[in-house]
Amino acid sequence: MFGYGWLVLIAPLLGFLSLSCLGKRIPRSIAGYLGCATVGFAFFISLILLVHLSVLEPEERVGGAQALYTWIDSGQFHLDFAILIDPLSVFMFLIVTGVGFLIHVYSLGYMEHDPEFKRFFAYLNLFIFSMCVLVSAADFFFLIVGWALVGLASYLLIGFWRDKPSAVLAARKAFVMNVIGDVGMLVAAFMIFETFGSLSYQKVFEMAPTMFLANDMNMILITLFLLVGAFAKSAQLPLHTWLPDAMEGPTPVSALIHAATMVTAGVYLVARCHTLFELAPFTMYVIATVGIITATFAGTIAMVQTDIKRVIAYSTMSQLGYMFLAVGLGMFSFGMFHLMTHAFFKALLFLGAGSVIHSLNEEQDIRKMGGLAKAMPVTYITFLIGSLALAGFPLTSGFFSKEAIIMGAYHSEMGNILFWGLAVFTAGMTAFYTFRLFFCVFQGDLRTPDAHPHESPVTMTGPLVILGFFALAAGVLGPWVDSFLSPVFGGHAEHYQDGFLETIAVFVGLGGIMTAGLLYMVRSDKIEPIKEALAPIQEILFHKYYVDEIYDFLIVKPVKAISVFLEDMGEKKGVDFAVDQVGEQVREVSKYVSLWQSGRIRDYAVNMVAGMALVLIFVAFL
Amino acid sequence: MGQEFILLVSATVFCIGAFGFMVRKNPLIMFMSVELMLNSVNFLLIGYSNILKSLDGQIFALMIMAVAAAEVVVGLALILTIFRTRHDLNVDHLDSLKG
Amino acid sequence: MLFFIVFIPLVASAALWAMDKDSVAPVRSIALGGTGLCLLFSVFLLFGFESENNGMQFVAGLTWVESLNINLKFGIDGISLWLVILTAFLGVIAVIYSTSQKNDQQREFLALLLALETGILGVFVSLDTISFYVFWELMLIPSYFIIGLWGEGNRIYATTKFVLFTLVGSLLMLVAILALTLEYHTATHEWSFDIDTLSHMHLDDGTQLWMFLCFFLAFAIKVPMFPLHSWLPHAYKSCPIPALILITGAMSKAGAYGMIRFCLPLFPSAIESLALLIGACAAGGMVYGAWIAVMQKDLKSLVAYSSISHLGFIVLGIFSYNSQGVEGSVLQMVNHGIIASALFIIVGIIESKMGTRQLDKLKGMGTPMPVLYGMFMLLALAALGLPGLNGFVGEFLILAGVWTSVTLSDMAAIYVLMGGAAIVFASIYMLYMFQGAMQEKNEDLPKDLEDINCAQFGVLLPACILVVFIGLYPKPFVDRIGPSVDSALHAEKTVNLPSAEDASSHH
Numbered sequence A: 001m002f003g004y005g006w007l008v009l010i011a012p013l014l015g016f017l018s019l020s021c022l023g024k025r026i027p028r029s030i031a032g033y034l035g036c037a038t039v040g041f042a043f044f045i046s047l048i049l050l051v052h053l054s055v056l057e058p059e060e061r062v063g064g065a066q067a068l069y070t071w072i073d074s075g076q077f078h079l080d081f082a083i084l085i086d087p088l089s090v091f092m093f094l095i096v097t098g099v100g101f102l103i104h105v106y107s108l109g110y111m112e113h114d115p116e117f118k119r120f121f122a123y124l125n126l127f128i129f130s131m132c133v134l135v136s137a138a139d140f141f142f143l144i145v146g147w148a149l150v151g152l153a154s155y156l157l158i159g160f161w162r163d164k165p166s167a168v169l170a171a172r173k174a175f176v177m178n179v180i181g182d183v184g185m186l187v188a189a190f191m192i193f194e195t196f197g198s199l200s201y202q203k204v205f206e207m208a209p210t211m212f213l214a215n216d217m218n219m220i221l222i223t224l225f226l227l228v229g230a231f232a233k234s235a236q237l238p239l240h241t242w243l244p245d246a247m248e249g250p251t252p253v254s255a256l257i258h259a260a261t262m263v264t265a266g267v268y269l270v271a272r273c274h275t276l277f278e279l280a281p282f283t284m285y286v287i288a289t290v291g292i293i294t295a296t297f298a299g300t301i302a303m304v305q306t307d308i309k310r311v312i313a314y315s316t317m318s319q320l321g322y323m324f325l326a327v328g329l330g331m332f333s334f335g336m337f338h339l340m341t342h343a344f345f346k347a348l349l350f351l352g353a354g355s356v357i358h359s360l361n362e363e364q365d366i367r368k369m370g371g372l373a374k375a376m377p378v379t380y381i382t383f384l385i386g387s388l389a390l391a392g393f394p395l396t397s398g399f400f401s402k403e404a405i406i407m408g409a410y411h412s413e414m415g416n417i418l419f420w421g422l423a424v425f426t427a428g429m430t431a432f433y434t435f436r437l438f439f440c441v442f443q444g445d446l447r448t449p450d451a452h453p454h455e456s457p458v459t460m461t462g463p464l465v466i467l468g469f470f471a472l473a474a475g476v477l478g479p480w481v482d483s484f485l486s487p488v489f490g491g492h493a494e495h496y497q498d499g500f501l502e503t504i505a506v507f508v509g510l511g512g513i514m515t516a517g518l519l520y521m522v523r524s525d526k527i528e529p530i531k532e533a534l535a536p537i538q539e540i541l542f543h544k545y546y547v548d549e550i551y552d553f554l555i556v557k558p559v560k561a562i563s564v565f566l567e568d569m570g571e572k573k574g575v576d577f578a579v580d581q582v583g584e585q586v587r588e589v590s591k592y593v594s595l596w597q598s599g600r601i602r603d604y605a606v607n608m609v610a611g612m613a614l615v616l617i618f619v620a621f622l
Numbered sequence B: 001m002g003q004e005f006i007l008l009v010s011a012t013v014f015c016i017g018a019f020g021f022m023v024r025k026n027p028l029i030m031f032m033s034v035e036l037m038l039n040s041v042n043f044l045l046i047g048y049s050n051i052l053k054s055l056d057g058q059i060f061a062l063m064i065m066a067v068a069a070a071e072v073v074v075g076l077a078l079i080l081t082i083f084r085t086r087h088d089l090n091v092d093h094l095d096s097l098k099g
Numbered sequence C: 001m002l003f004f005i006v007f008i009p010l011v012a013s014a015a016l017w018a019m020d021k022d023s024v025a026p027v028r029s030i031a032l033g034g035t036g037l038c039l040l041f042s043v044f045l046l047f048g049f050e051s052e053n054n055g056m057q058f059v060a061g062l063t064w065v066e067s068l069n070i071n072l073k074f075g076i077d078g079i080s081l082w083l084v085i086l087t088a089f090l091g092v093i094a095v096i097y098s099t100s101q102k103n104d105q106q107r108e109f110l111a112l113l114l115a116l117e118t119g120i121l122g123v124f125v126s127l128d129t130i131s132f133y134v135f136w137e138l139m140l141i142p143s144y145f146i147i148g149l150w151g152e153g154n155r156i157y158a159t160t161k162f163v164l165f166t167l168v169g170s171l172l173m174l175v176a177i178l179a180l181t182l183e184y185h186t187a188t189h190e191w192s193f194d195i196d197t198l199s200h201m202h203l204d205d206g207t208q209l210w211m212f213l214c215f216f217l218a219f220a221i222k223v224p225m226f227p228l229h230s231w232l233p234h235a236y237k238s239c240p241i242p243a244l245i246l247i248t249g250a251m252s253k254a255g256a257y258g259m260i261r262f263c264l265p266l267f268p269s270a271i272e273s274l275a276l277l278i279g280a281c282a283a284g285g286m287v288y289g290a291w292i293a294v295m296q297k298d299l300k301s302l303v304a305y306s307s308i309s310h311l312g313f314i315v316l317g318i319f320s321y322n323s324q325g326v327e328g329s330v331l332q333m334v335n336h337g338i339i340a341s342a343l344f345i346i347v348g349i350i351e352s353k354m355g356t357r358q359l360d361k362l363k364g365m366g367t368p369m370p371v372l373y374g375m376f377m378l379l380a381l382a383a384l385g386l387p388g389l390n391g392f393v394g395e396f397l398i399l400a401g402v403w404t405s406v407t408l409s410d411m412a413a414i415y416v417l418m419g420g421a422a423i424v425f426a427s428i429y430m431l432y433m434f435q436g437a438m439q440e441k442n443e444d445l446p447k448d449l450e451d452i453n454c455a456q457f458g459v460l461l462p463a464c465i466l467v468v469f470i471g472l473y474p475k476p477f478v479d480r481i482g483p484s485v486d487s488a489l490h491a492e493k494t495v496n497l498p499s500a501e502d503a504s505s506h507h
Helices: A006-021 A028-055 A087-110 A117-136 A140-158 A165-196 A201-211 A217-233 A242-248 A251-260 A262-272 A274-278 A281-302 A308-328 A332-359 A377-391 A397-411 A417-442 A458-489 A499-522 A524-533 A535-542 A544-596 A601-621 B003-023 B027-052 B056-086 C002-018 C024-048 C078-099 C106-125 C129-150 C155-188 C195-199 C205-222 C231-238 C241-266 C268-294 C299-318 C323-354 C370-383 C390-403 C412-438 C454-472 C475-489 C498-506
Strands: A064-074 A077-085 C057-065 C070-076
Touching: A006 A028, A006 A117, A028 A087, A028 A117, A064 C323, A064 C390, A064 C475, A077 A087, A077 A117, A077 A140, A087 A117, A087 A251, A087 A262, A087 A332, A087 A458, A117 A140, A117 A251, A117 A262, A140 A165, A140 A217, A140 A242, A140 A251, A140 A262, A140 C390, A165 A201, A165 A217, A165 A242, A165 C390, A165 C412, A201 A274, A217 A262, A217 A274, A217 A281, A242 A251, A242 A308, A251 A262, A251 A308, A251 A332, A262 A274, A262 A308, A262 A332, A274 A281, A281 A308, A281 A417, A281 A544, A308 A332, A308 A397, A308 A417, A332 A377, A332 A397, A332 A458, A377 A397, A377 A417, A377 A458, A377 A499, A397 A417, A397 A458, A397 A499, A417 A499, A499 A524, A524 A535, A535 A544, A544 C155, A544 C231, A544 C268, A601 B003, B003 B027, B027 B056, C002 C024, C002 C057, C002 C070, C002 C078, C002 C106, C024 C057, C024 C078, C024 C106, C070 C078, C070 C106, C070 C129, C078 C106, C078 C241, C078 C323, C078 C454, C078 C475, C106 C129, C106 C241, C129 C155, C129 C195, C129 C241, C155 C195, C155 C205, C155 C231, C195 C241, C205 C241, C205 C268, C231 C241, C231 C299, C241 C268, C241 C299, C241 C323, C241 C475, C268 C299, C268 C412, C299 C323, C299 C390, C299 C412, C323 C370, C323 C390, C323 C454, C323 C475, C370 C390, C370 C412, C370 C454, C390 C412, C390 C454
Parallel strands: none
Antiparallel strands: A064 A077, C057 C070
16 A cells, blocks of 8 residues: 555665765765755655545554565565554654655754765754654564664764763764663563564564553563663653763764654654553553653753753753653644654754854853854754743743643543643743853853854754744644654544643643743842752753762672673683683693603503502402 | 424523513623523514524624624623713613603 | 595695795695685585485494404584584684784694694594594693794693693593493494493493583583683683684584484483583583673673683573574584684784783774674674674573573573573673774874784684674574584484393382
């Protein structure tokens, strides 16, 4: 039915292969356009798929897995390389290739002067390909393949500036954390294979409800192991530390991978496997809890960070927490809706930040910025839109998606006042730190005297404007998202109406914006006293609750120490010593045995006679 | 000559030879002891060849004498060489093969 | 056909000894021709091979000792097919790489290398226990001289340890080989050293146990499996790279191959009783080797310890005792052969360019050497088991086999988690290695540092292609392995010992 679906995958793959292997044979001038064109083509195909799906009856939209070739056939283990085209995967295709295309175009301007321009586009194409593999996988195996490949692309792009030691370190950290997640997924896949005898979504999701009751131990374990992967990829506690460090990569990368697409893969996973997760309410509760805790945790940290990209990175973590809260509470389409709006406004914010950084010659400290509104009008306006959407300002896209989640946090089946309270509190913090950032960057006076800010080229502002439009208006797509995805989730998510709670949430958000405005615009003389009063808290938050240090002390150092210990005790003093000792002991014993060999003929003669006598006695008498 | 007599003489001579080989330090004497042992065997062979009316024993004895002669040649040559290089014929001092 | 494949390198080796010592070019061409011809023939095998057939193919035999029915019998099945091709392939690579380097005694070195190749090939194709044993020992002699004469560092210690250790194992194996035939003689009053014939013999549990241990020790030492690996770091560290390609790529597989060829069909009950223990050692080895590799500064010993870890995977897969696990192991043998040897080549290139292979003295080589950068990255990623590349396919099948294994059932989950830990460690040490050598800025790089030359590129390229190909499309490989693995796992026991017959008639 969707025989052309593989075109989405093949275009970026070809782009990656040609850019990376042909090397000098592709002129630099073409390379960028080639990289954009492949993704643009993939987006175009995704649009065709969307139209194709829309004309089908809702029940025909699901289950369109296309086997491309048999990948392996080993024992009971049979696996096709197949791609799955259904509303959920096309929805993700559109976000990935659409936002991806805009960011590719943006990179044309942003990376223009980079000597390794081509390598950058090759990696970006690889990422788009991997992400498409991830979302179009029709079974858990290729899900893991895509899962790991996006991890690889993320690793490559974080460490893109390979001369920078901090980038190299951050890339390694991200990769290792993601491998931990991959291993979790791998174990989940083995359990699924053992339980259902298959890895294909279709079979597993069909069999699971008939085989298990809710909260069966088997289902809980499977979903928890899947969750390890989801949390590692989506930077949820306690596997979150790589995401802020990942900001070492070029800004378009942060926008594409670490905000709009890859980090949302965890949410996608839960939504995709909703059949399994619904059978494990315990796990759902874990998801919701971790989600809301991460949202709050990251929100508090974002309030005091001074690096423009890190603030946005922590806000990404926080928003991902919201998404997990949504899917954990069973509101899958709200989670996906927030995923979409977040992709727009967060990509917008990152790209805007990139534009600012670009014009200030790689300056990232917001304390040194200010007053950029005049110099960069397009960036200013679009950034404002993005900030409003992130803060949940009424009628922006973020408002609709976040309100739905916050309402559900209280009203849905598993919701409670605590979830709601934390969600609203976090929304307030979000509004505060977003506008703190906004005011610091664009209002007031420039705090770096010798900088000459300028508006970015049209390749960069163009995507900003388009994303700005969507960040502002995508809220109206909410009902459409819900109905489009309903065949996958087997029903609509209930949109709860509660005027009172809604009003509170809106006012908390506005309050956050106003507080930021008051502090950073009107009475900036009050900042220092407040900071001093809250110095201890500020210190903890600035050091991100010392999680990195704790991990270093609890995990990294012991791992290294044990490695050294094993080499010393296990190898040198252990197996080596044991084996050498065998040799030594043989030599020792031979020293005594060789005393027998006195070298004197007469002794030998005596031995010989004695031996012969013994033999004679033996023969004669025994 | 009875069987016992042959056995007795042969065993006695053999023991003298073996004993001599074990206790003497002069290689020449040790050589002679070896010859004694060989000859005790020869005596036995010839004696029994007479008793059993078979020539096999005598052939064997001749064979042994031939081998012994060859051995003496080699052995004496060795002893001479050792004496020339070391000016010492005490076999107890020849212990360079000590383990 | 198989006779040609096995003995061409030996003939070429003999020809090299006959050559004039100073004629460099003919020496090179003979060595290359010998291994090349061998590779050519073994690729022909691929076309004649019937993938559905689970028996031995291309069987050829020569009588050796008629009275005892000892034959020089060769044949391959899906398991040995890939290992033969791998060995022939690595032989060519090793010769090319060796001739691209300066070496005063090229002729002797190459002659020994070729003899080593014959030994390894002979092990993989022998269907007779005695000829298996002979080739098994034949592998040892050239490697002894290669490490002892051309090695570096503490080479005498390394080579002595290697040879003595391996000899202990192989002598035990000889005892078991003879005992096995004697058992067969008791049962049927015929002599046979044929592996296939013997594997149909029913042995009682006690006999199985001690014979299995004798065989297994020999193989486990050769692999080597933790905790019998003590020779490996020393030998690998000393061994010159071209020989290391064959030793790590092919010879270490001989042990695992032996386990599949002998232990699985011959001693099923012994495996059932010991699998958990062996699995513990193998799984322990995976984590142990990987963990030590994390802090290695010497690139060569880093790869050596990573090999211990990967070989642990292979042994664990074999003793999962089901088709996924064993097929995964066979595939992983091929994968590891390709990856580890290519990594050693890269280490060699780095050492020859920079004069050191200490990680703390290396930095930033990627910028002037983009091609090496790309290839190194690809191979490092394959080694750490990135999905989409070949290392993952093997590891996935192995762990899937372990997870569903009956023999390991009590501990399966723990072993799989240990495997997961080993994969995580692998990502750490491989990235340390790759990033440490290739990334960051280095002002002290030699000014004239050039990218790899054509010969080096040619040596690495096939490895890179295979790494990607097997990762994307493992089916053709696994399809040929599968039937043979099944027949090894389900050897029919048709020949009963008299005592066993009595016992069964009593019941």
